[in-house]
Amino acid sequence: xxxDHCHSPxxxxxxxxxxxxxxxxxxxxxxxxxxxxxxxxYVEVSNFPGTTVDISAGRxxxxxxxxxxxxxxxxxxxxxxxxxxxxxxxxDTIINVVDAAHLDRDLFLTLQIIDMGFPVVVxxxxxxxxxxxxxxxxxxxxxxxxxxxxxxxxxxxxxxxxLVKEAVGRAHPGRPTEAIRSRIPDGVSLDDGVxxxxxxxxxxxxxxxxxxxxxxxxxxxxxxxxxxIVERVVSETNQGATFATKLGRWxxxxxxGALLLAGFLGVMYYLLGVVVxxxxxxxxxxxxxxxxxxxxxTGLVGRVLPPDSFLGQIVIGEFGLLTMTVxxxxxxxxxxxxxxxxxxxxxxxxxxxxxxxxxxxxxxxxVGLNGRAVIPMILGFGCVTMATVTTxxxxxxxxxxxxxxxxxxxxxxxxxxxxxxxxxxxxxxxxILTFVVVLFLIYGLAGAVLNRMLPGQSSDLLIDLPPLRxxxxxxxxxxxxxxxxxxxxEAWVFFALGSVLVSTMNASGILTWIQNGLAxxxxxxxxxxxxxxxxxxxxFVRRDFGAAGLFDLGLSAHQTMVALMVITLFVPCIASxxxxxxxxxxxxxxxxxxxxxxxxxxxxxxxxxxxxx
Amino acid sequence: xxxxxxxxxxxxxxxxxxxDFARLQAIRFGIAEGARAICQTILPGGxxxxxxxxxxxxxxRNLALRIQxxxxxx
Numbered sequence: 001x002x003x004d005h006c007h008s009p010x011x012x013x014x015x016x017x018x019x020x021x022x023x024x025x026x027x028x029x030x031x032x033x034x035x036x037x038x039x040x041x042y043v044e045v046s047n048f049p050g051t052t053v054d055i056s057a058g059r060x061x062x063x064x065x066x067x068x069x070x071x072x073x074x075x076x077x078x079x080x081x082x083x084x085x086x087x088x089x090x091x092d093t094i095i096n097v098v099d100a101a102h103l104d105r106d107l108f109l110t111l112q113i114i115d116m117g118f119p120v121v122v123x124x125x126x127x128x129x130x131x132x133x134x135x136x137x138x139x140x141x142x143x144x145x146x147x148x149x150x151x152x153x154x155x156x157x158x159x160x161x162x163l164v165k166e167a168v169g170r171a172h173p174g175r176p177t178e179a180i181r182s183r184i185p186d187g188v189s190l191d192d193g194v195x196x197x198x199x200x201x202x203x204x205x206x207x208x209x210x211x212x213x214x215x216x217x218x219x220x221x222x223x224x225x226x227x228x229i230v231e232r233v234v235s236e237t238n239q240g241a242t243f244a245t246k247l248g249r250w251x252x253x254x255x256x257g258a259l260l261l262a263g264f265l266g267v268m269y270y271l272l273g274v275v276v277x278x279x280x281x282x283x284x285x286x287x288x289x290x291x292x293x294x295x296x297x298t299g300l301v302g303r304v305l306p307p308d309s310f311l312g313q314i315v316i317g318e319f320g321l322l323t324m325t326v327x328x329x330x331x332x333x334x335x336x337x338x339x340x341x342x343x344x345x346x347x348x349x350x351x352x353x354x355x356x357x358x359x360x361x362x363x364x365x366x367v368g369l370n371g372r373a374v375i376p377m378i379l380g381f382g383c384v385t386m387a388t389v390t391t392x393x394x395x396x397x398x399x400x401x402x403x404x405x406x407x408x409x410x411x412x413x414x415x416x417x418x419x420x421x422x423x424x425x426x427x428x429x430x431x432i433l434t435f436v437v438v439l440f441l442i443y444g445l446a447g448a449v450l451n452r453m454l455p456g457q458s459s460d461l462l463i464d465l466p467p468l469r470x471x472x473x474x475x476x477x478x479x480x481x482x483x484x485x486x487x488x489x490e491a492w493v494f495f496a497l498g499s500v501l502v503s504t505m506n507a508s509g510i511l512t513w514i515q516n517g518l519a520x521x522x523x524x525x526x527x528x529x530x531x532x533x534x535x536x537x538x539x540f541v542r543r544d545f546g547a548a549g550l551f552d553l554g555l556s557a558h559q560t561m562v563a564l565m566v567i568t569l570f571v572p573c574i575a576s577x578x579x580x581x582x583x584x585x586x587x588x589x590x591x592x593x594x595x596x597x598x599x600x601x602x603x604x605x606x607x608x609x610x611x612x613x
Numbered sequence: 614x615x616x617x618x619x620x621x622x623x624x625x626x627x628x629x630x631x632x633d634f635a636r637l638q639a640i641r642f643g644i645a646e647g648a649r650a651i652c653q654t655i656l657p658g659g660x661x662x663x664x665x666x667x668x669x670x671x672x673x674r675n676l677a678l679r680i681q682x683x684x685x686x687x
Binding site: 072073077101102104105108109133135215216219220222223226227245248249252253254257354357358359361362365370371459460461462463464465467 | 632634635636637638639640641642643645648653654656657658659660662665666667668669670671672673674675676
C-alpha cells in the first residue's frame with residue numbers, strides 16, 4: 001500500500017525496502033511511550049520535509065517503525081494532520097494506539113484506518129486509567145467487532161509491549177464499515193477510495209476527480225458504528241470521579257481556576273523571567289561568553305584578520321558573526337529557548353495547557369484570536385522570533401497575521417524585559433504600573449482594531465480536554481530538546497544575517513547617517529536626546545541592546561518611560577523581522593514592520609504629551 | 614435553545630451545529646449532532662465545557678451560540 005511518490009523520512013538505520021510500521025493515534029494517548037518501548041534507544045528524529053513537525057523513526061528487528069503526530073482522523077485540517085496523513089498513506093502496517101478511557105473518541109480514527117484497508121493492530125493503552133475511572137472493557141468483543149487483534153497495555157510501565165511486538169507480525173486488515181466500503185469507486189485502492197469519499201483534495205486531484213462533498217456523511221456513518229461498538233464493549237462499574245478528574249474541573253472553576261492560572265503565571269515569571277533570563281544568562285552570556293569565549297575568539301582570529309578592517313568588523317567586531325552572533329545564540333537564546341520549551345512541555349504533557357487556553361479564550365477573542373494563541377504569546381516573552389514561528393499552529397491566515405503583529409508590537413521578549421525591569425524599577429510603582437497598563441491597552445487596542453479591519457472570521461476554540469496527568473520526564477526532555485533544536489537550527493542563519501547587515505551598516509557609516517536623519521523626530525516629537533535614535537537603531541540588532549543604549553543618556557524619569565515604550569513597540573530584532581518576512585510573506589511582513597515603527601512613534605509622542613506625573 | 618444557555622450539570626442532546634468545520638471535528642470527538650452530553654462548566658463570557666462520558670471538550674462562546682441543544686432529564 002506504500003506509495004512511491006512520498007519521500008521516506010529519517011530512514012538512516014532502517015534497511016532499504018523494510019516494511020513500514022506506522023504508529024497512529026489521537027493526541028495524548030501515550031503513542032510516544034509505546035514507540036520508545038518498541039524501538040529502544042536508537043531513534044532518529046527529523047523534521048518531516050517542508051514542515052516543522054517532528055517525526056521519529058526507529059527499528060523493531062528488520063522493520064522500520066515511525067511515530068506520527070497525534071490526530072483525531074486521517075485528513076488535512078492542519079500541518080500536523082497533513083504529516084500524519086502522509087505517513088499513514090505510506091504505511092505497510094499500522095499500530096493504532098487507543099486510549100482505553102476515551103474509546104468512543106479514539107475509535108473514529110481506528111475505524112477510519114480499518115476502512116482504508118490497512119493491516120492493523122489496535123493497542124489499547126492506559127488500561128490502568130480506564131480501570132481507575134471504573135470502566136470495564138470487553139476486549140474479546142472489541143476485537144471481534146473490529147476484526148483485528150486488540151492488545152491491552154500500560155505503556156509507561158511497559159506492560160503488554162511484548163504482546164504488541166508479537167502481534168505486529170500477525171497484523172491483518174479488519175472489518176470495515178460496510179456502508180462505507182460499498183461506496184468505494186471501482187479501480188481505486190481502498191485507502192485512496194476512502195480519501196476520495198472524504199473529499200481529500202490531494203487524492204481527488206491525483207485521480208482527476210472533483211471532491212463530491214460526501215465527507216460529512218461518511219464521518220457520520222463511522223461515528224454511528226463507533227458509538228454502537230462502545231455501547232457493546234464498555235460497561236461502567238462506578239460513576240465516581242478520580243482525583244485527577246476533580247482537579248481537572250477545579251482548573252476551570254471561575255474562581256479557583258483563575259487563582260491557579262495566576263499561580264501558574266507567577267511560577268512561570270519566576271522560573272523563566274528571573275531564574276533563567278537573569279541568573280542563568282548572567283553566567284552563560286556574561287561569564288562564559290563575555291569573559292572566556294569572546295576574548296579567545298577575537299584574539300585567535302585577530303592574528304590573521306585585523307579587527308579594524310572592514311571584514312574584521314564583520315567577523316569579530318562588536319556585532320560580529322563569531323562574536324555577537326555566537327554569544328547571542330549560545331549564551332542568551334539557548335538557555336531561554338530551553339527554559340521556555342521545558343516549561344511549555346510540562347504544561348502540555350500534564351494536560352494543563354489546553355485548560356489555560358480555555359481560561360484565556362474570552363480575552364483572546366477580543367483581539368481576534370482564540371485561546372490556543374496562548375502558546376505563541378507565552379513563547380513571545382521568551383523570544384519573539386521563536387513565537388513567530390509557532391503562529392503556524394493557528395487555524396486561519398487571519399489569526400496568524402494578528403498574532404504576528406501583536407507579537408512584534410507589544411510583547412517584549414525576555415532579553416528586553418530584563419533591561420526594561422532594571423530601568424523601570426528605580427522609578428517606583430506608579431511608573432511600572434503605567435508602563436504595564438499602557439502596553440496592555442496598546443496590545444488590546446491594536447488587536448481589536450486589526451480584528452475589525454481584516455476580512456473574514458477567526459476560528460473558534462474547539463479543543464479536546466485531556467485528563468490531568470503527571471508528565472513523563474523522558475517525554476518532556478525529548479520534546480524540549482527537539483523543539484529547542486528545531487528552532488535554533490531554523491533561526492540561527494537569520495541571527496547571523498542580521499549581524500552581518502548591521503556590521504556592514506556600522507562599518508560603512510550608514511548607521512550614523514540614519515541616526516542623524518531621525519534626530520528631529522527624536523528630539524521634538526518624543527522629547528528625547530538625539531542619541532536616543534542610535535539606541536532605537538541598536539534595537540534592530542538585539543532588542544535589549546536598544547534598551548541598554550538608553551542607560552548612558554542620563555534620561556529623566558519621564559524620558560525613560562517614553563524611550564522604553566518606543567523601544568518596546570518599535571520593532572522586534574532583525575532576526576524576528578526576517579522570520580516575519582519569511583512566515584507572512586514579504587509584502588505583509590513589510591507592512592507589519594512599517595506599522596510597528598509608525599505606531600511606536602505615535603504612541604511615544606502621545607505618552608510624552610499626556611504623561612504629567 | 615443554544616449551548617451557551619445551558620447550566621452546569623444540565624444534560625442535553627445536540628440537535629445542530631451551524632459550523633462546517635466544528636461539525637466535522639465534533640463527529641470525530643464523538644460529541645456530534647444527536648449525541649447526549651452534559652454541560653460541565655461555563656466560563657463567564659467564555660467557553661462552554663461539555664462532557665460526554667469521560668470525554669471533555671471546550672467550545673468558544675461564539676461557537677456555542679451556533680449550537681442548538683435540547684435539554685433532557687439528567
